[in-house]
Amino acid sequence: MFNYGMKVLVSRAPDHEWRRDGTQIEYKPNNFRRENCLRGSSHSTLTFSLSLPENEWVYIAYCFPYTHKTLQSDLADLRSPYMAHSTLCKTLGGKKVDLLTITDVKGDPSSKKGVVLTARTHPGESNSSWVMKGVLEFLLSEEAEAVLLRRHFVFKIVPMINVDGVIHGNYRTSLAGIDLNRTWKRPTPTLFPETHALKKMVGEFHAKHPIVLYTDLHGHSRSR
Numbered sequence: 659m660f661n662y663g664m665k666v667l668v669s670r671a672p673d674h675e676w677r678r679d680g681t682q683i684e685y686k687p688n689n690f691r692r693e694n695c696l697r698g699s700s701h702s703t704l705t706f707s708l709s710l711p712e713n714e715w716v717y718i719a720y721c722f723p724y725t726h727k728t729l730q731s732d733l734a735d736l737r738s739p740y741m742a743h744s745t746l747c748k749t750l751g752g753k754k755v756d757l758l759t760i761t762d763v764k765g766d767p768s769s770k771k772g773v774v775l776t777a778r779t780h781p782g783e784s785n786s787s788w789v790m791k792g793v794l795e796f797l798l799s800e801e802a803e804a805v806l807l808r809r810h811f812v813f814k815i816v817p818m819i820n821v822d823g824v825i826h827g828n829y830r831t832s833l834a835g836i837d838l839n840r841t842w843k844r845p846t847p848t849l850f851p852e853t854h855a856l857k858k859m860v861g862e863f864h865a866k867h868p869i870v871l872y873t874d875l876h877g878h879s880r881s882r
Contacts, residue, residue: 724787772814775815
């Protein structure tokens with residue numbers, strides 16, 4: 659996307675608002691070889707020019723940041739009779755992984771199908787959290803489509819799977835240094851409590867409400 663006009667995000671004094679900035683932006687392959695990768699033979703390097711003030715803190719980001727603290731603040735603002743808030747599991751770092759259940763409490767719940775939505779398996783893909791924020795706000799709204807969805811479906815939502823990775827600033831990995839998106843086949847509870855608990859929850863949920871859709875939100879700079 660940097661080769662199609664996207665700019666980096668910059669936060670600087672006095673207001674520290676995030677704004678797109680930079681010139682001479684290029685994203686090209688470099689001389690560092692990829693290992694066990696079918697999509698290309700080398701990694702890539704992003705280069706850009708940016709005018710920076712002296713003796714001031716300047717922050718640069720790939721996407722608008724969305725922290726674990728931001729998530730907790732947003733969830734506190736999203737209190738609704740349609741949403742139940744529980745804990746999926748605890749991470750290696752001892753943090754809670756939020757699990758949300760959204761549905762209309764009226765009617766026969768046994769007749770409803772299931773939908774599972776997750777985000778932030780890769781902690782550096784903060785754009786997935788912004789999409790999830792919009793999804794939650796819509797599903798809890800009084801829009802006609804949202805009312806209809808709550809009437810016919812039960813939504814199980816994990817808005818931030820890799821909490822440890824987000825808190826510690828990892829780009830793709832968990833606190834164990836492993837990409838959680840590569841642990842689905844045999845997720846051990848000692849090393850990968852997040853995917854282990856999520857996989858178990860999905861199985862139990864499917865037995866009660868047959869799952870018709872599972873969407874895991876991601877985002878990166880290559881897919882347009």
